[in-house]
Amino acid sequence: MFELKTNEEIGAYLKKLILSKYPSCRQFCVAYIDLTVDFSNDPQDLRSDEIRKLTNRLSQILKGKKSIQTYDLPIFSKLLDVSCEQMLSAGAVCKPITNRRTNYNIAFSKDECDWIEYINREDCIASYADEYGKTVVDYAIEFKNYGFIKFLIENGFITLISDEKGYVDFNFGASTSLKVRPYEARTFENELYDNKILRTQIISLALENNDYSVLDEMRARDFPPQLTMTTFSSKYIKFSDYYDEKFLEAILHSRSKVIQYFCEEYYVKSHYANEEILWIFPFIGQLIVKAVKANSSKAITLLDAAIKHNEETYSNLKKAVLYVAKHMKTNLYRNMSFQDVIVSALRDFHINEEKSVISFNCYFIRESQKVATNIVSADVQSKKPEVQSRIDRLNELYSQIINIKDHLIKQ
Numbered sequence: 001m002f003e004l005k006t007n008e009e010i011g012a013y014l015k016k017l018i019l020s021k022y023p024s025c026r027q028f029c030v031a032y033i034d035l036t037v038d039f040s041n042d043p044q045d046l047r048s049d050e051i052r053k054l055t056n057r058l059s060q061i062l063k064g065k066k067s068i069q070t071y072d073l074p075i076f077s078k079l080l081d082v083s084c085e086q087m088l089s090a091g092a093v094c095k096p097i098t099n100r101r102t103n104y105n106i107a108f109s110k111d112e113c114d115w116i117e118y119i120n121r122e123d124c125i126a127s128y129a130d131e132y133g134k135t136v137v138d139y140a141i142e143f144k145n146y147g148f149i150k151f152l153i154e155n156g157f158i159t160l161i162s163d164e165k166g167y168v169d170f171n172f173g174a175s176t177s178l179k180v181r182p183y184e185a186r187t188f189e190n191e192l193y194d195n196k197i198l199r200t201q202i203i204s205l206a207l208e209n210n211d212y213s214v215l216d217e218m219r220a221r222d223f224p225p226q227l228t229m230t231t232f233s234s235k236y237i238k239f240s241d242y243y244d245e246k247f248l249e250a251i252l253h254s255r256s257k258v259i260q261y262f263c264e265e266y267y268v269k270s271h272y273a274n275e276e277i278l279w280i281f282p283f284i285g286q287l288i289v290k291a292v293k294a295n296s297s298k299a300i301t302l303l304d305a306a307i308k309h310n311e312e313t314y315s316n317l318k319k320a321v322l323y324v325a326k327h328m329k330t331n332l333y334r335n336m337s338f339q340d341v342i343v344s345a346l347r348d349f350h351i352n353e354e355k356s357v358i359s360f361n362c363y364f365i366r367e368s369q370k371v372a373t374n375i376v377s378a379d380v381q382s383k384k385p386e387v388q389s390r391i392d393r394l395n396e397l398y399s400q401i402i403n404i405k406d407h408l409i410k411q
Contacts, residue, residue: 005090008064013090015062017080029054031079071143074108103130107139115151127178127187135188141201146209149202160199160218197244204250215261221281230273231370234359237352239282248287259298263305278373280309288378303390306376310397313373320369321345324362339409346405375401
């Protein structure tokens with residue numbers, strides 16, 4: 001082990017190393033960008049912009065105002081010909097760079113031969129987390145090595161979506177074919193069960209690389225709780241465990257057709273009943289908040305889609321409840337006031353704890369309409385009138401749905 005130095009000490013040491021090997025810090029940044037990004041098919045000014053941004057960030061690192069990031073370490077190590085330990089100890093530990101294959105350096109590699117050799121090792125090291133608790137996939141996501149992730153998926157080493165495997169309700173049947181050692185309990189397969197945002201982390205990386213085929217292939221709008229939803233059981237549906245902030249950021253920074261994809265309504269077949277439930281992207285409310293705060297023009301597109309969904313949900317719910325109430329009033333509760341009959345009908349109206357999913361199904365009146373879906377709100381303010389008016393309308397509809405009783409019973 002070694003003592004981790006302060007940001008100021010690491011920054012001063014890195015500056016000394018950089019200037020000993022490069023004419024300037026900017027030249028080091030040029031080498032960094034050329035090593036990590038292929039701009040051969042992009043405009044030259046895009047490369048220049050990336051160099052400028054890195055130069056600004058490096059300046060903050062060298063001054064000790066920001067820390068060096070994990071994904072920087074292998075690149076700095078290669079360009080400066082020093083180990084990560086040497087950099088993080090500000091030169092106190094002069095450990096030679098090793099050629100030992102690890103999850104860390106394989107995840108950084110762009111060489112397919114390295115990947116194949118590592119996966120086929122007799123000790124099956126690719127299936128296990130390292131001493132820091134990270135798998136080779138964890139590091140690949142961190143280093144944004146989408147080429148390696150795509151290689152693992154395309155060659156069947158990782159399967160993220162499968163209807164043929166158990167635990168579909170928990171992780172869409174994700175599995176791995178990476179070899180494991182006998183009698184060792186925890187492998188990469190455990191992470192496929194435990195890490196609820198692994199799929200969206202990979203989708204985010206795909207979107208950053210303009211690979212939009214993953215939207216349908218990896219069911220980007222779907223989440224396991226939707227598979228357990230029925231028109232009778234919305235009460236315990238919970239999405240918070242699947243919230244991935246970086247996923248929402250990747251969506252927001254994608255092209256318009258990606259935004260449109262997440263604005264569309266869609267059906268998911270329940271695994272617990274012979275029903276298809278209508279949904280809109282479960283995190284569209286949080287996406288709206290991000291778009292408004294970022295002053296993004298995409299906010300209006302998102303808001304319009306969410307408003308339309310809430311409007312139709314409120315209309316369908318109101319019609320369904322009133323139909324049931326009229327039927328009950330005519331056939332069951334003739335001596336009861338219509339307001340009391342509505343209260344009775346609403347016993348079949350359920351809202352989950354997160355107040356994001358509703359259902360209404362009066363099972364003993366077969367011809368009554370069933371309503372089950374998610375609803376959208378957005379806790380955010382905008383200085384733009386055209387945006388704020390839509391936020392207000394969205395939240396008004398949300399309130400009407402949540403408090404449907406108050407809008408059906410005249411006080």
